[in-house]
Amino acid sequence: MQIQKDILLFGYGTFGRQLYKNLRSRGHKVKVVVGLDDYVEVESDSGVDITRINIKRNDDILALNVNAAESIFYCAMNKTANNLFLVLTLKSLYPQANVIANSNSNETTRKLKYAGATSVIDLYEATSRRIVNVLTKPAVSMALDEIVYKQNDLQMLEIELKENTFLEGKYVSEIKFRQMGIILIAIIDKELGYELVFTDHRINHKLDAGDILVIVAKKENISKFQEMLKKG
Amino acid sequence: MEKPKHKLLSFAYFLESSKVYNKIKKFVYDLIENDEYKYKRYFDIFMIFVILSSVTLLVMDVKRHIPHWLDDFDLYFVTTIFVVEYLLRMWVYSDIHKIIIDEYEESSYFDKEVSYYSLFTNIAKNKWAYMVSFSAIIDLIAILPSYRGLRVLRVFVLFRAFKMLRYTKSLTGFLYVLKNKKFELMTLLTLSTFFIFIAGIMLYVFEGDNENPNIHNLFDAFYWALITISTVGYGDIAPVTPEGRIVTMLIIFTGIGLISFVTSIIVSSFNERLSVLREDRVVQEVGKKKKLTVVCGYGLLGRLVVKGLQKEGVEFVIIDRSEEMAAVAYNDGYHAICADATKGTIFEKLGIDDRISHVLCLTSDDIQNAFISVNVKSLNSEVYVTARCSDQEIATKMEYAHVDQVIMPEEVAGMMGAVYAGEPVAFEVLLSIIEEKEKTHINEIAIAEGSFLDNKMIGEVDFERLRLILLGVFKRSEESKLGEFIFNPSDEFVLNAGDNLVCIGYSTAVANLKRKM
Structure with missing residues (x-):
């Protein structure tokens, strides 16, 4: 169901290691790149594929020989300045590249976005929301723990509709998602120009191939649903 | 010789155990000495009024003679109040009956007769210590002008103005400085x-x-x-x-x-x-709050959290070890104190026993956070402690110290980052509902007693019309406040008062439902 991507992870600090772990657990192929004098803490048996290059040199990056169109670049260096420089370098070498950078404040996010990062992950934003939620919305905080943070039965994921599924041409309201144990949160409708729409708006969409559904469900129901999609 | 001794002792024990006596003494103490007591302010205002009236009469008397009744007011009323106040302060300064009991216990321990001489010198010494204190002397001098025989004593009325220092806290700061240097x-x-x-x-x-x-x-x-x-x-x-x-x-x-x-x-x-004065003021300002959250560390994460707390209307106070950071927080308009959160003092000042409900340890140093957590938990294990951490090993140690929530920013962000790789759309949805960047948020709604949702089945509620997506319900249970999370409850699921709905939707839709409730 998930597409396995080739991933180039720059930086292997605390954040980089967490990212690596999560990416690997989702089955992506990850290649780690670090600077020449970066200190890297690796357990000998972890089997991490680490390359050391001079980040400042274009030749070194080109020598990595990546297929930029198919890969995702993660800039997770410890220093903001390095990340920013890396985003600039990658975007100038591969204008179409998918570059994700980590940031530590709104300030940095603004600069990274300007430099051309496709998406920016704020190290502290989600954490701070989580901390505040525990104080003010304990139920929300626990629900999010169940759905997002804990590794358990419950998952949030996206599903792209292929040609000739049983959903094709049907309206969202006609399908009893809840009875299938699935909660449909958002849709990207091709006909509406790839805009993310949350389903709380009661705009009745017609589903077509190419639409993307974001759902929350238990694993067993997800597999059942996917079986049904395959049958058509 | 035996009998009166026992009488004295039994009277002392009677006072010690008398609830009424102790209650009255506590009330008087609170009224005249305890700054935290809410009615002390009225007492202070009353005393300032009495003093000012006395000084006004002194000034008026210079040019023309004041009427007789006003003079009587000054002579009898003001003096009586001052004398009573003086005696009350002396009374609450210490407990005589405790001295008596101590004395008797000590002498019975050594099998000795109680010597009246040492008993009374002890009591006298104790009260004398009060009488020679600076403020007590001022109080005494302020009573003197009532003696009309000596004209020059009239000037001592101005000492009554000095008495006002007692009732205004800011001025005592100045005296402290003089004393310090x-x-x-x-x-x-x-x-x-x-x-x-x-x-x-x-x-x-x-x-x-x-x-x-x-x-x-x-x-x-x-x-x-x-x-x-x-x-x-x-x-x-x-x-x-x-x-x-x-x-x-x-x-x-x-x-x-x-x-x-x-x-x-x-x-x-x-x-x-200055920093101490500021600290005192912050402590006093937040002192009135019943539920207080303490945020330790005003770094990048601290700032974000504080912003969120402010938005949600949570009462909080920031503690940072560095003078500079505390000043930044203070200038950002928050209650901030420069103090060492690894020490007990500051938490005791803020009221760790009854006022503080949550402590968030958000410094960038894991060991520091662990230190603060242990400090807080050892002071009061009931307080909910959240600690930030970047190392799994340290997280385990924190959990061992019963930290209620250990949160690792790198882990959370790493998880989010990994979602992006395979599922960019789900990632965007996550960002939107977790970081509250868009209008659609995730929110909770508690079902009120007797509201239209009480005793309804899920199938009967038209969430679509309410413009909400129901994710799940926390069914209220006996053991915990929230109970278990029931994801996607079936149509037959019955809602009761006290259950919490977790919904996704516009904040206006949530507010709308809450209003209906």
């Missing part, structure tokens, strides 16, 4: 007295024998020296001989030096006190 100020005082003494004698020697018509005696010369050295220089007495003028020039220079010295001492002392 006692040694420096005393040295300077001695030095200037010495200069005045020398210069006065010199001028008297040079000009006292009829050279200067204004200098009649040594007092005039000392008066001139003080006026000159303080750079006030009235000019009513001025030196006329060249020798006298040379003395003048010398003491003017000394005077300038002395004055700037005194000023700098007081200013520097105030600066040293």
